[in-house]
Amino acid sequence: MAQAIEEWYKQMPVIIRSYLTVSVVINIGCSLEIISPYNLYLNPTLVVKHYQFWRLVTNFLYFRKMDLDFMFHMFFLARYCKLLEENTFRGRTTDFLYMLLFGASVLTVIVLIGEMIPYLSASFARIIFLSNSLTFMMVVLAECLKGFGPW
Template sequence: MSTPAEYYRSLPPVSKVYGVACLMTTAAYYLQLYNPWNIALDYGLVFKRLQIWRLFTNFFFLGPFSFPFAIRLIMIARYGVSLERGPFDKRTADYVWMFVFGALSLLVIALVPFFRSPFLGVSLVFMIIYIWSREFPNARINIYGLVSLKGFYLPWAMLVLDLIFGNPIMPDIIGMLAGHLYYFLTVLHPLAGGKYIFKTPFFIYKLVAYWGEGAQMNSPVQSDPSAGIAFRGRSHRLGGNTQTRSTSTESNASSTQHPQNHQSNNNSTVFRGRSYRLNG
């Protein structure tokens, strides 16, 4: 894009809204407009004083302006946008439902004292990275221009980098847990022959349509054919090819043994109506 304004307008809606919300939250903190602990997740204050906003606001704080904050914001701009333009293209409601499910999963995981964290925004970003790595496992990526690897290993590489830089890794781990849970329910389980029951609620379609994005068809995540999906081969071997081969073999054999019958049946099917009209 030639200008930042054109780049901003070209961004898909969900990733743009979330990225801008995270940027504005950190900018307001930099200007000392609020105390970050007033928006942090604290279940004691949520249940005792009914400070419900903490269940939402904690997802928009990625930390103060710093190098890790810039990396998280770039992850949203690159991998979140790639998901929204790729597997979730024309499925904005399903992409919103992915965010909602991820947030709910993280809130449930944060109930465990070992996984408790006051801010879950980094975990939500890591969930996006994990889902992207499963949707584009063969994509080639460069990390800081030094290491080249496949997209499948991106979450683990970022986890190692956070460990080296001294950043907390627990938010990364619970983000990967939420991402794997979503990917299992929407992709791996249906591909393995299970019933797809993880449907986007109707009110999310209504909400997306209200904001002018249209109501998209509710379907499992469709991956980029050029990138491939990990474990796709295993799921498609469950008897489908054998049945197809046997059916095609029987049809070929029957056509070889009775070529005249096939020809006569085709002729009668195609010309029967007209021949009777002519003779009649």
């Protein structure tokens, strides 16, 4: 059983393997109270005024509680990102990384702009972790590009 999990992990493409590993480590660290989620969430004021730039990245790595929802997100990331990286972006790992960074940037800009619009700011202010949004972006993209193969 342990060897099957090890083989599965080693066969994953490098980008998604790295993302899953860092996400699991951060979530375990937060569950064991080694890392505080208050140091990970997206707060535009802290990013701009206090130069806490890591918040632009860490909000995509923390999935809140380690429960069934977390397991489903890890499953979706593993399955659909692996499909994207092995099929649509076959042999173009850098393109997959740029696509991932572009999607994360767009999600961040949407939240930051949404916080500035008066009537929407109350709903956008509650979005402090974008990890679930990035997972859903990958699932939708994988489903939309299914069957296209490498470009």
